Amino acid sequence: MTSGNSHQRSPILRVYAALVFAFIYLPITVLILYSFNRDGVGGFPPRHFTLDWYRQLFSDAAIWESVVNSLIVAAASVALSLTLGLFAALALDRASFPGKALFRRLVLLPLILPGIITGLSLLMFAVFAAMQLSLLTVFLGHGTALISVATTELFAGLQKLDRAQEEASLDLGATPWQTFWRITLPNLKLSLIAAGLLIFTLSMDEIAVTFFLIGRDNTLPLEIWGRLRRGITPEINAISTLIFAVSVALIVIWYRLRARIGTQAQELLERP
Amino acid sequence: MYSRAYKTIISIPPLLWVCLFLLLPYALMFAHSFWLVRDGFLVHQWNLQNYRALFTNPLYFQVFLRTARIAASVTLCSLLLGYPLAYYLSFHAGPRKELLYQLVIVPLWVSYLVRGYAWKTILGSDGVLNGFLQYLHITHEPVSFFLYSPFAVVLMLTHIYTPFVFLPIYASLEHIPRPLLEASQDLGADRRTTFLRVILPLSIPGLVAGATFAFVLSLGDFLAPLLVGGPSATMIANIVQSLFGAAYDWPLGAAISVCILLITVSLLFTTERLEKRWAFK
Numbered sequence A: 001m002t003s004g005n006s007h008q009r010s011p012i013l014r015v016y017a018a019l020v021f022a023f024i025y026l027p028i029t030v031l032i033l034y035s036f037n038r039d040g041v042g043g044f045p046p047r048h049f050t051l052d053w054y055r056q057l058f059s060d061a062a063i064w065e066s067v068v069n070s071l072i073v074a075a076a077s078v079a080l081s082l083t084l085g086l087f088a089a090l091a092l093d094r095a096s097f098p099g100k101a102l103f104r105r106l107v108l109l110p111l112i113l114p115g116i117i118t119g120l121s122l123l124m125f126a127v128f129a130a131m132q133l134s135l136l137t138v139f140l141g142h143g144t145a146l147i148s149v150a151t152t153e154l155f156a157g158l159q160k161l162d163r164a165q166e167e168a169s170l171d172l173g174a175t176p177w178q179t180f181w182r183i184t185l186p187n188l189k190l191s192l193i194a195a196g197l198l199i200f201t202l203s204m205d206e207i208a209v210t211f212f213l214i215g216r217d218n219t220l221p222l223e224i225w226g227r228l229r230r231g232i233t234p235e236i237n238a239i240s241t242l243i244f245a246v247s248v249a250l251i252v253i254w255y256r257l258r259a260r261i262g263t264q265a266q267e268l269l270e271r272p
Numbered sequence B: 001m002y003s004r005a006y007k008t009i010i011s012i013p014p015l016l017w018v019c020l021f022l023l024l025p026y027a028l029m030f031a032h033s034f035w036l037v038r039d040g041f042l043v044h045q046w047n048l049q050n051y052r053a054l055f056t057n058p059l060y061f062q063v064f065l066r067t068a069r070i071a072a073s074v075t076l077c078s079l080l081l082g083y084p085l086a087y088y089l090s091f092h093a094g095p096r097k098e099l100l101y102q103l104v105i106v107p108l109w110v111s112y113l114v115r116g117y118a119w120k121t122i123l124g125s126d127g128v129l130n131g132f133l134q135y136l137h138i139t140h141e142p143v144s145f146f147l148y149s150p151f152a153v154v155l156m157l158t159h160i161y162t163p164f165v166f167l168p169i170y171a172s173l174e175h176i177p178r179p180l181l182e183a184s185q186d187l188g189a190d191r192r193t194t195f196l197r198v199i200l201p202l203s204i205p206g207l208v209a210g211a212t213f214a215f216v217l218s219l220g221d222f223l224a225p226l227l228v229g230g231p232s233a234t235m236i237a238n239i240v241q242s243l244f245g246a247a248y249d250w251p252l253g254a255a256i257s258v259c260i261l262l263i264t265v266s267l268l269f270t271t272e273r274l275e276k277r278w279a280f281k
Helices: A011-034 A052-058 A061-094 A100-112 A115-128 A135-145 A147-160 A163-171 A176-187 A189-205 A220-229 A234-261 A265-269 B004-032 B049-056 B058-091 B094-105 B112-123 B128-135 B150-174 B178-186 B191-219 B223-229 B236-244 B250-278
Strands: B036-038 B041-043
Touching (some): A011 B150, A052 A234, A061 A100, A061 A135, A061 A189, A061 A220, A061 B004, A100 A147, A100 B004, A115 B004, A115 B236, A135 A147, A135 B004, A147 A234, A163 A176, A189 A234, A189 B112, A234 B094, B004 B250, B058 B094, B058 B150, B058 B191, B058 B236, B094 B150, B112 B128, B112 B150, B112 B223, B191 B250, B236 B250
Antiparallel strands (some): B036 B041
């Protein structure tokens, strides 16, 4: 008898898995490689190594302006969706009210709905409320759509929380307010940081919702999008390489944090 | 243990926000779909004209069919790539399992645009793939049909959704109690039989969840056709996007959006029930 299947050899499966990994990582590898290619984004093999495209990128004011816009939107979205997501997670965990199941589905809907639906419905709302399209509407879109991510992450964190501590605090005469600030919130610290990192990354990269809510000032992805229409240069490879590097760094930290919290990463993708 | 006031205070802000910024916008979209545009102005007159146009104009039906075909291809390809990968990681990866798992989920959160752009530089007529083929003397002139075709859209979306499909399948494979496999072997089943009769049926809920993600998200995609698809790969969401832009017919665009929304929600609802029925207890 063998212990499960785990030690059986299967070379074909291994090769297949390696090929799938190659498929997943090949495009990004090519992208990074060609950001150092003097002769442009195409052709083979890349011949002349250069850092010119990065130099060009660092002196490109429009790109950095859009980076600042994206940073502002992302930071504000983190603040908004974490706050509301925390309330929503607490409500789902502890309160009962009519329509709770519906509320849960509604909050999580933007997670699974195509971005165009969320983007367009918010565009109609903005017009209805006579709001000018600007970074503010983009922030409303990101912040609202990403409450879904904050809620799933923080709800998972709440489930791991030791209720006895809160109970003890309340029994010993602390007000619910004190208990919230001194027990609940500190215990959720890691979940909050992890959720914040994820929301930040997703907001920095968001394009489908932003597409419909953007005003005069571009976010970074929309700035890149606009340039793609005008023809491509390795400068876009260079900025993409930087985006990739930053995203990977943030995601790896997020993953480590989640591992420390002890929740499974796949819970996030459990359906609404 | 929590007081009534506490419960009220935590419930009110998210409820209000969700009603104002999710429910109301969806309701507005629904309302728009029953209005119409006359002489370039939105008229708040309730009618079914938009839906009638959707069901009588064959153009919309054609584009919708193409969209469904592309989404189905993406789903199938992502499953063909994602399932074996999940199977390998769950049963054969040994000590490298954790590292490999992280390697699959990292691209999941990396910019859609960056990954789409990468394909554009690879598939273009003076792109990397054409350069490579000419370098090897397989072709002598640039091949132009890689980019700007439904094929390019399927390729790009498969690349993006394979990790999405992988995740729930991997989770369901990880939840299969290993003694079941031993039992199957002890009772004389070979590996193929064990896979077909034990592992596959138990992983169906994950498979369905993954397939739903890939299908639903591809169904509403409009960026991939713009980026790598070209006119021959116009999808239903591109029609919506142009109706909200240059073509200026918000009510018709809203009607199509409502259809996408309804299809998405009913698919989610159906597959959720299926998963529950097939779930391993």
